[in-house]
Amino acid sequence: MPSPPPPSRPARRQFMTTMTASKAAKLQNNKALPVTPTAPAEARPVHMFPADLTKPLDAIADPIYLNPLITFYILAAAHALAALYFPIQDCDEVYNYYEPTHYLTDGYGKQTWEYSPDYAIRSWAYVTLHAFVIGLRRVIPIWGLPKVWKFYFLRIMLGAVCAASEARLYTKISRTLNPRLGMLFFLIMLTSPGMFHASVSFLPSTFSMYTTALGMAAFMDWRGGMRTAQGMMCMIGGAFLGWPFAAALIAPFMLEEFVLAYFTDKEEFISFCYRILDGSVRSTIVLVLQFCLDAFFYRKVAIVPFNIVWYNVIAAREGKGPDIYGTEPWHFYIRNLLLNFNIWFVIAVAAMPLYFVHTFVLRQPIFKQSYLRGVFFLTPFYLWLAIFTLQPHKEERFMYPIYPALGFNAAMGSHILLSWLGTSNPRSLIAMIPAKLRLLFASLCFIAAVDFGAWRTLGMVTAYNAPLSVYKPLRLPGLTRPGDNVCLGKEWYRFPSSFHLPEGVRAKFVKSEFSGLLPGDFSQANQGFGLYPGAWLTPTGMNDENREDPSKYTQLSHCSFMVDSSFPSSEPSPLEPDYISQTDTWEKLTCEPFLDASKTGTIGRIGWVPDWDFIPSNVPFWMFSPGLIRWSLWGSEGLSSRPRTSRTKNTYNYHAAYYQFEFCLHPYRRRLANLTSDSAITMRDLQALLQDSISNIQNISNLQQAKPVIYLGLALVAFVYLIQRAVAGSKHESRLPSRSPDPEKPTITKLKVPERPPGVWIPSDFKRPTAAAYPDWSVETTKPLPYRPFRYGPKYNITMGLRTMNWDEWIELDNHYPRFHADKKRRIEERGSKCFHTDPSPQVFDGAVELLEELCGYLPERYPSMFRKTEHGMINLFANEIFDIRKDVLTMNGNREDPMQMAARMVQDDLAIMFEKEDGQMYLLAGAVLLAGFWRLQDKLGMSLDEIHYSGDVPGYHDKLRKGMNNFFRRIKPEAPVKRNNYFLQVDEDLAWSYSIGPEDAGEPSWDTAATNRAIEHHYFRSECQSLRRLPRSGGVLFTIRTYFHPITDIAQEDYVPGRLASSIRSWGDDVSKYKGKAKYGDVLLNYLDKKHEEQIANGLDLSREDECRAYPY
Template sequence: MAASSNDSNMRQRFKPPANAPKASDKQQQQQQQFRPQPPKTPPFQLNPRIAFAVLFAAHAAAALYHPIQDCDETFNYWEPTHYLTHGHGFQTWEYSPEYAIRSWAYVGLHALVTLPVKLLGLGKLAEFYFLRLVLGFVCALCEARLFSKINAALNPRIGLTFLLVMATSPGMWHASISYLPSSFAMYFVTLGIAGFMDWRGGLRTAQGIWMFGVAGTLGWPFAAALSAPFLLEEFSMGVLSDEEGMVKLFWRVVDGITRTLLIMFMQTMADAFFYKKTQIVPWNIVAYNIFSSKGGPDLYGTEPWHFYLRNLALNFHVWFLLALISMPLLVLQHTFRMKGNTRASYFRSITFLSPFYLWLAIFTLQPHKEERFMYPAYPALAVNAAVSLHIILGNVNSTDPKDFVARIPFQLRLGGLFLFCLASFVLSGLRIAGTITAYNAPLNVYKPLHNDSAISAAAKLDDFVCLGKEWYRFPSHYFLPEGVRAKFIKSEFSGLLPGEFSEAGSGFGLFPGAWLIPPGMNDENIEDVGKYTEVKHCTYIVDSQLPSTEATTLEPSYTNDEGTWERAGCQSFLDGFSTTVLGRTLWVPDLPFVPERMKRVWGEYCLLKRKRKASPERERVMGHAVRSMNMQQLLSVKAVPYVLLALAALALVVKYFQDKQHRSAARPRSPDPEKPTDVNTFAEKRMKDSERKLGTWTPSTFKRPEAVPYPDWSVIDTKPLPYRPFRWGPYHITMGLRSMNWDEWIELDNNYLRYHEDKARRIAERGAKCCRTDPDPKVWDAAVELLEELSAYLTERYPSMFTKTDVGIDNTVTNESFNIPELTMNGNKEDPMQLCARLVQDDLAIMIEKEDGQYYLLAGAILLAGFWRLEDKFGMCMSEIHTSGDVPGFKSKLEKGMMNFFRRVKPESPVLRNNYFMQVDDSLPWSHSIGSEDAQDGIGWYTAEKNRAIKHHFFRSERQSLRRLPRSGGVVFTIRTYFLPVTELAEEPYVPGRLASAVRSWGDDVAKYKGREQYQDVLLEFLDKKHEEQVAGGLDLSKEEEVRAYPW
């Protein structure tokens, strides 16, 4: 406590210049400037270990009971940690490698902390609370260190007040255990302040810089700004010192910066491991928040300038007021009394008090404000408040008869101090209790999934817990049993929700979700409808029922829908809109003497469970499964000999015709797809429904036969195959399937470069609107499997254009190199379906079976479809795709057979089908005659100009292949479109007459679907005329079947 000890520290800090006053003179100057009154007895000093115990006890209680206050904590930190430790979780756009403004090094460090609990098998909830307790433990250690340095460098009374603020303030109650970079930065800011404050045994500039550096790299970059006052003090002292002092200062600074750069290097290496490319995340954060040209963080809301004043008053009440007046009190103390009760010089005191003011000024000026942005400055606030109280107490305890306060009885002064401390304790307790009792329901509502034996037994793999309007209160997947997933359903919220980390399987290395670019992400908070799940797929729903909230179409009251949902568990939840400001701010007891208007108003926060009853669709599918199984058993017992004979006869017939036909451009004749077809005539065979559960697939060992190189294929000379898939009337609505020769899976011709150019242009212009893969790992694996299958097939079938590489495939014509493990084309990472699209002329779609037995379009590259858009159909089931497009006869003639076929198709049994359309413009990718591709409505044949000249009429012929992928079980459509003018088509023998007959034979529903009314007059007149010319020219109609057998 002697002044000389402080002076000794000052002497260690710098050497005075030769012409400076003597040390004794300078010492006297400092003592006169700021000397505390020597106490009669040594001041009480609390042992730092006891201080640590007090702090940790407070933080441990917060870890166990305090709710998560910010959805950013859940989705940006708890969920990525859950992905690292449990293989799945929600992913925000910040983790997309395109933006990379979140550090995997930071998340990975915390994931390692949870591993011991996971290895012990204590459950995910134990992992969650263990990590929270560890955060509280680390925070207490940092605070205890600063507490000990305050005792040594300033005054034990300041240390005690600092301890009181940190242990009892509502702000520290949640900041200490929040899993946020701002809390992490707060820990190291605390150590940084301690480092600059501790002069014993020499200056610790390097240590202080290092601690602030860790706060700014692994934590939050802006936290480094809090070091500015301390560095300014260092440089000021260096200027006043001699050359030796400047050299020592230089090397201390270099030491601190070197340590920081080492941490940043290790962080960058860790992030590069996850992102698969070099990312300096701290810089990315700064660039987004300061230099973003798209609105940056302001897109997520702005607040008035006084936001932080109100927020800090709530979280620190009287301590915040004391922190605000600390600098004025110090100035007044120095100016009018020339004495103080701290050991530090006036200059040092200003240094210690400046960080809080600096931080508050910087963030008050920012439009986007959030409570957590203040966390790094909380230790500085506590120091300021403690210094203020110390100055006030020094004057209150004055015994100088000249002071007015000395005339007040000591007991009265002591009583005032007691009331002040009591008020701080009461305000803190009421605020903390109010927050816990009002808002901790999200931490408790999921307990029935773990504790209630009936419900926890029912919760099973692939059950969905759906989040609508309560999405932002979801505490993370750590609160759900293993295998149960959270999903989003549409609510009134119209911003961008998190997606899901990819769970791609083998061949992708560790944590592919960290480096695979997720679909539908953007940094403009633009909604992506692909993030939503339909309510019908939800097993559970989390819903709130508040008196002030009215149900809407998008946010109905699921709680009141007792016919569908039953309550698995409900918790009381404060209705903030109906409760007064006092009730929202503090705990108000629900006792009779409390006025009704002052009481808190409550609602319910519920976990709802779907009542177990089979949906009509599921009953229909399962009923069909039973009937199919019975038929299979009947065949196996009574009809085996007949089936074997029939198959043998069919094999002989097929072999006979295969031997006679030429295997080049001419294709084998096939069953007529315009006639009703028995699926038992295909190469695909019935698969017993009992063999696998709906929505599951056991990988098959089937390997596609190696393709025979296409004879004399050339990207310049090989012409498109002349598919003419129409017949003389009548017209039949059928699936029209026929078996496929494996060599003929993908067809390429001399239009390849044109198609490739069209696709590349549309990928650049429309991106995910045309090419997209659902992030579900099962879907992603299917898309990658398709890419692998295409790469293998193309190098075999078209070796003059495609070359196999160690990592994928090269296109030697377009000079494109595809890396399958990294999902890149010429080094640029892309969606796997987009990469597939660049390889072939076809459009591509993958249908995935879900647990309802329906097949859903969850991966697609639809670039040249002409009449439909991927963004309209993505995520729809097969039935909805067809009914939403008013496909003729789907419900009455196609749906049942299509569902049966998709359920039973085997990997070894690919099929083909053909289709055709007329178009009255020359655009292959999109028929502009039916409306703009970007129009939300008003698209249809009714917008097309009627009876345009024949030169505008074009014929679209589609060749579709369908096959099941053996590893993932996805069913792949390839849709190859052939496009040519009708005027050119009509020159071919037999075609105009047959096409005219086919168009006339369409029923009214088909005619409407294909837009016949808009072009029939001109088209049919032209075709009839060309047919008459051919007949007049000697065309022998009796030989058509020999010349143009279907589908040619």
């Protein structure tokens, strides 16, 4: 075997970057690792291209080499078209990835069994990464776009990432191997239908495709040193975060490096071991980061990659696994890849034989590297195809990870074939064919491949794009409202995700012939479990055996809209009626064309056949068989006053490739009288996640883990911080505040002691952050937050129970506002200044006016549908009240009022402002208390904080609360508001004043006057949510008291509430029992609660799962 050619310059390494030419020659002489053979001079090929294909890139100035940035732009543009127009091909993409992402970004979505904590075989880390990408859209200076643009923005970004990975691999192929090989790879990836749709698919296999391309690029480029660690992190780390099975693709590259290390000296083997260790650490960091995020969401230890492998490999032997979802014959992938890559797939399959013939038979080198390099880089495609061909369960997306490898194989095979066509060797039969004819043949083959790809792509877009278009009319102003349901029957698997529905509109399923397990909904129990409780609350009815769960269906009467299809080849059935023909119930809204595959011939199914008149309609069935589908979005009759629109096309339009299919839209829909918008839990309070991350870092530090693990923790904090900065303000916040500390647990408040004399306040320049509009808020449908601030006994703790307040949670309004507003108006008229008062001193009066300014700034921001800011105040659109809050005016509808009286009209809360005097005590000097129930403003006005609590005999105040409370009130800062909750029981139905403790204008109210053991119908649960904040200009401490008032018989219907409330009441000490009047209602109430608790247990309530369903204070 001849020796390798001498290096072109001293620094050139001919065999491998880490091996000198002498080492390569030594290995060659020992015949341990063969070097590419060189062809005899007379047999050297003459290529169709002018430059020598065997020269490395930096030795030639090749005119066909494109700048990597240009290749990126071209690929990104192609992928952007796919993002905008290519239909979603797999329902798993929607329900397993888009819907969980929608849950993170918008607070609700469909949940598959894979996301149940019982199984945990889908990674929240992967979904969170894409939710973060959606959050990046806020940096684009285009606002007012509908929610569906989150969907398209994500797809465009996925296309950009794919383009970047392809461009990088193209660059490495061109620079390391051969520029023409790189150009062929680029053209194949650009023109293949498979890459067109895989590039923008939101699937772990697509993510693994990206990382496979990056990993191949890292393993391919040995210039400047081997990049084993980088390649391992891309391929193994990408497998962890994406699809674990994709890690198998690294085997040939690792084998190459092992062979290299084994057949060289000890130094090279040590270097190999170090690179393996480095790559393992990097991959482990990815796994640990994923583990932390998944543990955060699932609230349990869950190694998702292991769970995926276990289910698909181990559990498959137990009658479970993927095979229960269907199997395909061995040639499935061959047919599929032929459609997606046409002739390129054939060449890719032939690449290895062509490579061996070219290298060993013709002895013509492809590139000046070891021929084993070519073998190792061609192997992943065959390895993957063999592994998955042997699996009974087959899906198109399973091939995505090898698309870059397929492109490389096809480029290699094409490169070899072109070199054969370009030969001038007189001994070759090909050389006898005129060069122009060979060029024409090669050009026609390439053009045919490109045209077939475009034809196939256009056919897919025109035939199956309807699901992306049919939902567009729902986004028209006024057509939908929060609480509407879009129902899906037999077309459930074509739903393109909740991103295509307007805000507050939900997708629901009605029963069809499908008898497997449909997705449910992520929990929105409104229980305040913290960030994303739907991720860790165990849903009901989920199983890993595809057994049907009837609870996943909704009644047809709950449907506001219906998406359905009508195939002329199919007959209606009781479970799949022809909704389209039910014109007395449903009105057509929109129609879009869709291919009827069962009535369309092979050519019509494969690609695009235009609807042109000259194309005959009587062609053979196997070519252009017609078939009409009518898949329509329908709305029920009732409320719309707009006229019906007529159909513009014939019912059956027999034409060439397939019947034209219509999605039809008419502006009618049915409204249910009791249809209301469910509360949604959306992305919120990322600060809590940051605090959890900091806690994780401390735990890691305590365990004295290795440096990489510590680095991981720091990276996690940085990652969460970036999410917080990028996503804050672009997401709809939750209708429930984030999970709160238990007010019955000790409060830790670390506030710096203010450096100011008692009674002196230095105005602060702090400005409250702008409030985000409450998503889908309505004075008619937004329900009160379900505060249930009680815990199981046996111990009842007396603490302040403070927690940090999110500014968007300051004033809580709901559909009880009309009642509260009417009660306050009546009380103001009946009781006058007994209910409100503002001390005339300048500081206090300025504080009351400052409160008005804060409310007139906050309410129009938070509730823009109800309040409108004006030059001098605000308008309450619901009550037709115009407020002028100028200090020298202070009027409501032109009538001068006390500033606290004006503030009371605006909100549902009672209000109190305390000011510090020279003695350092806080005094109640301004207030509007109209709905307190158990205390009167005139009794407490002018009292200090101590006097207020002593006069009310507040249990434990002197021993447990006094010192901390006084310190807190003095130290609270304008930028650090807090909240707390408490609760009481009441034995009458009056919200404003509990007359059972005595007349409001009588002497000292007392439980002694209340009747004992009244019927349970007279028992009411009274919960308060209180906020405290410092007014920055006046220094007053504002105290808001929002009351939630419900009959006991109502809240006792909620799961776990009767048992928990009964236990809490029994945990009261004598002082608390006296303070809350337990003796007057305890026997009747506890007996009722115990019976309800027993009923719930008898009905199957699982007490062990309460913590999964509820969290304090809800």
